[in-house]
Amino acid sequence: MAKRIDVSGLHVYYSDFLAVEDVSMTIEPRSVTAFIGSSGCGKSTFLRTLNRMHEVTPGARAEGKVLLDDLDIYGREVDPVMVRSEIGMVFQKANPFPTMSIYDNVIAGARLNNTRMSKSEADELVEESLRGANLWEEVKDRLNKPGSGLSGGQQQRLCIARATAVKPSVLLMDEPCSALDPISTLAIEDLIHKLKEDYTIVIVTHNMQQAARVSDRTAFFNLSAPGKPGKLIEMGETNQIFTRPEKKETENYITGRFG
Amino acid sequence: MTTTDAPKAAPPPTGKRRIGDVVFAGLARGSGILILLILAGVAAFLLVQAWPSLLANTSNFLTDQSWNANVRENPSFGVAALAFGTVMAAAIALLLATPVAIGIALFIVYYAPRRLATTLGYLVDLLAAIPSVVYGLWGMMVLAPQLVPVYEGMTKYLGWIPLFAGPASTSARTLLTAGVVLAVMILPIITAMSRDVFHQVPQGHREAALAMGATRWEMIRLAVLPFGKSGIVGGAMLGMGRALGETMAVAMILSPSLAISFNLLQSGNQTIAAHIALQYPEATGYGVSALIAAGLVLFAITLAVNMGARYVVARGNKESA
Numbered sequence: 001m002a003k004r005i006d007v008s009g010l011h012v013y014y015s016d017f018l019a020v021e022d023v024s025m026t027i028e029p030r031s032v033t034a035f036i037g038s039s040g041c042g043k044s045t046f047l048r049t050l051n052r053m054h055e056v057t058p059g060a061r062a063e064g065k066v067l068l069d070d071l072d073i074y075g076r077e078v079d080p081v082m083v084r085s086e087i088g089m090v091f092q093k094a095n096p097f098p099t100m101s102i103y104d105n106v107i108a109g110a111r112l113n114n115t116r117m118s119k120s121e122a123d124e125l126v127e128e129s130l131r132g133a134n135l136w137e138e139v140k141d142r143l144n145k146p147g148s149g150l151s152g153g154q155q156q157r158l159c160i161a162r163a164t165a166v167k168p169s170v171l172l173m174d175e176p177c178s179a180l181d182p183i184s185t186l187a188i189e190d191l192i193h194k195l196k197e198d199y200t201i202v203i204v205t206h207n208m209q210q211a212a213r214v215s216d217r218t219a220f221f222n223l224s225a226p227g228k229p230g231k232l233i234e235m236g237e238t239n240q241i242f243t244r245p246e247k248k249e250t251e252n253y254i255t256g257r258f259g
Numbered sequence: 260m261t262t263t264d265a266p267k268a269a270p271p272p273t274g275k276r277r278i279g280d281v282v283f284a285g286l287a288r289g290s291g292i293l294i295l296l297i298l299a300g301v302a303a304f305l306l307v308q309a310w311p312s313l314l315a316n317t318s319n320f321l322t323d324q325s326w327n328a329n330v331r332e333n334p335s336f337g338v339a340a341l342a343f344g345t346v347m348a349a350a351i352a353l354l355l356a357t358p359v360a361i362g363i364a365l366f367i368v369y370y371a372p373r374r375l376a377t378t379l380g381y382l383v384d385l386l387a388a389i390p391s392v393v394y395g396l397w398g399m400m401v402l403a404p405q406l407v408p409v410y411e412g413m414t415k416y417l418g419w420i421p422l423f424a425g426p427a428s429t430s431a432r433t434l435l436t437a438g439v440v441l442a443v444m445i446l447p448i449i450t451a452m453s454r455d456v457f458h459q460v461p462q463g464h465r466e467a468a469l470a471m472g473a474t475r476w477e478m479i480r481l482a483v484l485p486f487g488k489s490g491i492v493g494g495a496m497l498g499m500g501r502a503l504g505e506t507m508a509v510a511m512i513l514s515p516s517l518a519i520s521f522n523l524l525q526s527g528n529q530t531i532a533a534h535i536a537l538q539y540p541e542a543t544g545y546g547v548s549a550l551i552a553a554g555l556v557l558f559a560i561t562l563a564v565n566m567g568a569r570y571v572v573a574r575g576n577k578e579s580a
Contacts, residue, residue, distance in 0.1 A: 084471065091467070
């Protein structure tokens with residue numbers, strides 16, 4: 001189910017502005033990869049190119065190669081809609097559909113691909129996805145209540161359930177905890193630990209302790225200079241990045257000397 | 260000495276409000292009261308002027324379909340046929356215009372390249388700037404003759420539906436034609452309202468849909484339309500308000516007659532506004548007063564529709580907030 005992502009020579013542009021320069025990396029399946037770096041260094045931008053969500057922004061485009069196992073997701077024949085059902089995404093701000101019930105939120109994506117799902121199949125998928133997101137026990141008695149009535153942390157787990165219900169092979173998370181309190185953050189981090197058994201997980205975070213806690217590998221991004229494009233500085237085992245970084249810039253960042 | 264050296268200290272709080280604040284609050288409150296006074300004044304005028312004819316009326320004003328008011332004694336008239344025609348024409352216009360307006364708004368916001376979208380937006384707004392007498396001329400002289408064969412086709416193939424039963428009017432100056440012209444006239448307001456609310460759909464909702472593999476249409480269905488529902492309904496109701504009161508275009512298109520007819524392809528229906536405009540110059544006896552009574556009914560219908568629209572929009576805003 002989980003798949004490997006291979007990026008080579010990827011440049012990202014906003015119209016004529018080069019935002020991210022020449023990134024090459026391998027993201028291992030069944031592991032958590034964290035992207036860290038200061039604000040505006042292009043890590044979120046880069047993350048969004050992994051499932052072609054950047055194309056939603058007018059003028060944004062990417063050059064280079066992104067392989068999902070053997071599939072070139074920027075291939076001529078490839079539909080971005082298919083890419084996104086294969087590579088799911090969770091956003092910084094929890095965004096359940098406000099007019100839909102908890103149940104309908106979870107099933108929304110799955111219904112797109114399988115319109116003739118039976119009631120029992122749908123019930124099963126909802127329970128499985130909510131259990132998978134550690135939310136089932138909290139909401140099982142109010143599945144027909146609107147998703148917007150949940151707490152922030154619960155909403156974010158609902159969004160994770162919604163993303164996993166589509167059965168993707170990769171899950172991208174763009175600062176999923178930055179709007180949450182420590183307890184809710186812990187719940188999400190526990191969930192990430194559990195999810196990595198089945199998915200390839202990529203998480204962008206501003207919180208270095210979080211990167212250290214949840215990830216197996218860490219990639220550090222930085223701007224080469226103010227106004228210049230963002231770059232991948234260093235990538236390696238999380239343990240190594242945080243204890244024995246190879247680059248001076250990385251060391252400066254993780255020890256809090258800048259950024 | 261030390262106190263006088265201090266730089267201009269703020270005046271001690273006295274508990275008095277400043278003069279500018281008082282004046283502005285007064286002006287704002289005055290404007291608010293003024294609009295209520297105008298509304299009440301119009302309603303009072305209509306009531307007072309309509310009263311004599313309503314008292315003298317020998318038939319039921321609300322159910323009678325005939326109009327014999329231009330007499331000095333025992334007038335007999337009713338607003339039923341007029342009210343029916345008015346609501347019917349507006350309903351046709353709404354039915355035709357709303358889907359098209361939603362389509363235009365979605366195209367402008369989510370499909371068209373930016374430059375085309377801007378141009379198209381201006382063009383739609385321009386539709387609202389065309390005087391209604393021009394619409395009337397166009398409907399009477401261009402659209403109606405074009406529709407004659409269409410109506411004949413409709414009676415032939417759709418004649419089994421009572422609404423479209425034959426024989427079709429040979430001039431096509433019917434309620435359906437008026438409805439089509441009204442639809443064009445209310446298109447801009449419904450489009451503008453829908454467009455505004457589609458622009459406000461939070462990016463998070465749209466991206467949520469796209470990120471789980473929704474196509475653009477599926478994104479619109481999942482995120483945009485549920486969010487925009489109240490705006491669309493509000494726009495449609497405002498458009499209906501305009502369609503109800505439209506006078507000139509309808510008066511020019513419909514051939515004058517008076518009856519309740521569910522048949523949209525035959526002449527026979529009339530609307531309140533057009534009836535007032537056509538009858539007023541010849542009104543004698545109780546005629547003027549009776550026409551004002553008809554105006555009162557139009558006032559009530561329009562007020563009800565507009566208040567309904569406000570209520571729907573306000574409720575929708577509360578839900579999505």
